Amino acid sequence: MKLLLPALLLFSAVLAGTAATAAPQGSELPELGDSVSSAISPAQEYRLGRAWMRQLRGRTSTVGDPVVQDYLERLSYRLAFNSPLQQPDLSLVIIRDRSINAFAVPGGVIGVNVGLLLNAETEAELASVLAHELGHLSQRHFARQLAESKQNQWVYLAGFLSTIALAAAGDGQGAMALGMSTQAAMIDKRLSYSRQYEQEADRIGLQTLAGAGMDPNAMPTFFQRMERQSRMAGAIPEFLLTHPLTGSRIADTITRAQRFPRKLAQDSLDYQLARVRFRVQFASEGNVVPVFQRQLAGVDPKTDRYRINRLGLALAHLRERQYDKATEAIAPLLAEEPQRADYVAVAAEIELAQRNYAAAVQLLEPALAVNPDSYPMLMYYARARIANGQPGAAITRLEAAARERSDDAQIWRQLIDAYTQDKNALGVYRSRAEVYYLNGDDEKALEQLRLAADSVKGNYPMTAKLQKRMREIEQEKEALKKL
Numbered sequence: 001m002k003l004l005l006p007a008l009l010l011f012s013a014v015l016a017g018t019a020a021t022a023a024p025q026g027s028e029l030p031e032l033g034d035s036v037s038s039a040i041s042p043a044q045e046y047r048l049g050r051a052w053m054r055q056l057r058g059r060t061s062t063v064g065d066p067v068v069q070d071y072l073e074r075l076s077y078r079l080a081f082n083s084p085l086q087q088p089d090l091s092l093v094i095i096r097d098r099s100i101n102a103f104a105v106p107g108g109v110i111g112v113n114v115g116l117l118l119n120a121e122t123e124a125e126l127a128s129v130l131a132h133e134l135g136h137l138s139q140r141h142f143a144r145q146l147a148e149s150k151q152n153q154w155v156y157l158a159g160f161l162s163t164i165a166l167a168a169a170g171d172g173q174g175a176m177a178l179g180m181s182t183q184a185a186m187i188d189k190r191l192s193y194s195r196q197y198e199q200e201a202d203r204i205g206l207q208t209l210a211g212a213g214m215d216p217n218a219m220p221t222f223f224q225r226m227e228r229q230s231r232m233a234g235a236i237p238e239f240l241l242t243h244p245l246t247g248s249r250i251a252d253t254i255t256r257a258q259r260f261p262r263k264l265a266q267d268s269l270d271y272q273l274a275r276v277r278f279r280v281q282f283a284s285e286g287n288v289v290p291v292f293q294r295q296l297a298g299v300d301p302k303t304d305r306y307r308i309n310r311l312g313l314a315l316a317h318l319r320e321r322q323y324d325k326a327t328e329a330i331a332p333l334l335a336e337e338p339q340r341a342d343y344v345a346v347a348a349e350i351e352l353a354q355r356n357y358a359a360a361v362q363l364l365e366p367a368l369a370v371n372p373d374s375y376p377m378l379m380y381y382a383r384a385r386i387a388n389g390q391p392g393a394a395i396t397r398l399e400a401a402a403r404e405r406s407d408d409a410q411i412w413r414q415l416i417d418a419y420t421q422d423k424n425a426l427g428v429y430r431s432r433a434e435v436y437y438l439n440g441d442d443e444k445a446l447e448q449l450r451l452a453a454d455s456v457k458g459n460y461p462m463t464a465k466l467q468k469r470m471r472e473i474e475q476e477k478e479a480l481k482k483l
Contacts, residue, residue, distance in 0.1 A: 040106075040142070045106035045140070045142060046106065046107040047480065048480070049108065050091070050109065051440075052107075053105065054439060056111070056440075057093065057438060058441060060095060061095070062093055063114060065277060065278075066375055066379040066410070067277060067345050068277055069375070069376075070374070070375045071270050072112060072117075073092050075126070076134075079131050079134055082208050083131065083134045083138050083204065083207075083211070084138040085134055086138075088108060089108045091407055092111075093109070094112055094113075095114065096114055097113045098113070098118065099115045099238040100115045100116050100226070101238040103133065105142075106137070106143070110130065110134075114282055116239075118275070118278055120222065121225075122218060122267055123271040124209065124218030124265070124267075125221065125222040128209055131204070131205035131208040131219075132243070133201070134205070135200065135201030135203070135208065136201045139200055141201070195246065198243060198244065202256075203252075206256050210263075213265065215264070215265060216256075216257040216260045217263075220253040220257055223249075223250050223253060224250060226239055269307065272308045273307070273308060276311055276315070277311075280316050283319075287316070288316045289313065291312075291316070292309050293313065296313060307336075310329055310330075310332065311333060311342065311346060314329035314346050314350075318349060318350055318353065323353060326346075327347070327350055338366075339366070339367045339370045341371065341374050344364065344367040344377065344380075345376050345377075345380055348360045349380075351363060352383065352384060357388035361381070361388050361390070364377060364380055364384055375405075378397055378398075378401055381397065382397060383414065386414070386418050386421055389421070391418040391422040395415065395418045395424075398414050398418060399415070402434075407438060409434075409435055412431045412432075412435045412438065415431040416428055416432055429449065429452035429455065430449070430452050430469075432448045433446075433449045433452070433469070436448060442476075442477055445473055446470055446474070449473075450470070453466045
């Protein structure tokens with residue numbers, strides 16, 4: 001990431017660092033006992049990680065593509081349920097950055113750069129990075145770092161916690177300065193102490209890949225390619241900066257991957273269709289239509305290769321505002337699978353781009369009826385209903401979704417639009433409050449809740465709900481200061 005939140009850099013340094021008292025390199029995975037939780041409890045880790053996530057959202061450009069978000073969440077949970085992570089509760093964010101990187105933060109937060117999805121050559125390679133990050137989480141490397149730290153490292157930890165506390169208190173400038181100074185003190189120690197936990201996350205990741213039915217050999221393959229690119233380009237990719245590689249670490253993953261049965265599973269169509277969305281969206285060249293036209297030439301329409309490139313062609317025409325051609329390109333895919341979210345989403349985008357809002361609703365409603373739990377279908381459906389002047393239908397579904405995904409800022413933003421059109425001031429204030437909160441601005445969140453309370457004077461049940469939410473935000477701020 002080019003614009004990196006100081007807390008992210010500092011967290012990476014703390015997470016990567018380990019003490020000289022760590023277990024020998026060849027040892028098996030440790031038992032995670034009371035000594036770890038005495039440093040920081042799982043509840044504290046969760047609170048800290050989610051607070052960090054809110055700060056990240058507010059300061060870093062993210063991608064809100066519901067199709068890709070849904071795919072990455074499903075893949076992450078598939079891996080998590082085949083890992084040692086207990087009761088996975090994940091929150092995934094896509095960073096709008098073309099560099100190759102991913103990271104994990106206590107509390108189940110996983111970040112993925114756009115560049116990782118663009119540059120992973122197979123689904124298993126992408127999964128290997130996610131599995132590695134889940135390894136950090138399952139083994140509680142952040143908590144173990146604290147438990148094993150030498151005395152002087154507590155100074156750096158205090159700086160990290162203070163960074164979060166200052167940000168929670170609204171002192172962004174102070175948090176920035178403190179985060180930078182603490183990071184500078186830690187960075188010298190980082191590379192020399194990171195090997196143990198990185199290799200442990202590798203070993204957990206390999207087991208996770210095998211358990212999820214994916215090829216563990218994808219991990220060393222990905223590592224080797226990153227290392228070769230580093231040598232050839234003369235510059236270190238961001239992935240290697242945050243996940244330092246050594247020859248022994250690569251050799252270790254090769255040896256361990258060979259112990260598992262060789263899996264030659266094909267990339268899923270879900271992966272390929274999600275990836276092609278980003279290939280078009282983040283293409284550096286102007287018109288990518290000819291690229292997909294060439295790739296479609298002579299391809300059997302019954303193959304996934306055809307489906308991938310035809311979807312890419314439709315997206316490329318849409319990007320060029322060639323709406324008739326985009327509609328023509330997506331038509332065969334819709335005819336084959338009229339309810340598939342990847343295809344319906346593109347068809348809906350074409351209609352919405354032309355302001356054919358009623359047509360978009362007509363397209364999305366049956367797809368959502370068949371797939372009522374589809375996050376992409378919900379998001380496009382709500383957008384189409386709001387654009388078509390029917391906010392009530394969108395509000396009903398979005399409110400239900402917000403109860404299930406209360407940390408999804410995209411849902412709350414849609415609710416702001418719906419409530420605005422519905423002339424529901426209370427709904428607008430409450431939804432804005434949640435967006436501000438999820439983007440790390442507690443003071444503006446509280447201000448919106450106070451405005452909401454002023455708008456319902458005399459409605460005592462609603463006033464009680466608003467006051468409860470204000471107390472929750474205030475208590476969260478205070479709890480972060482005490483960590």
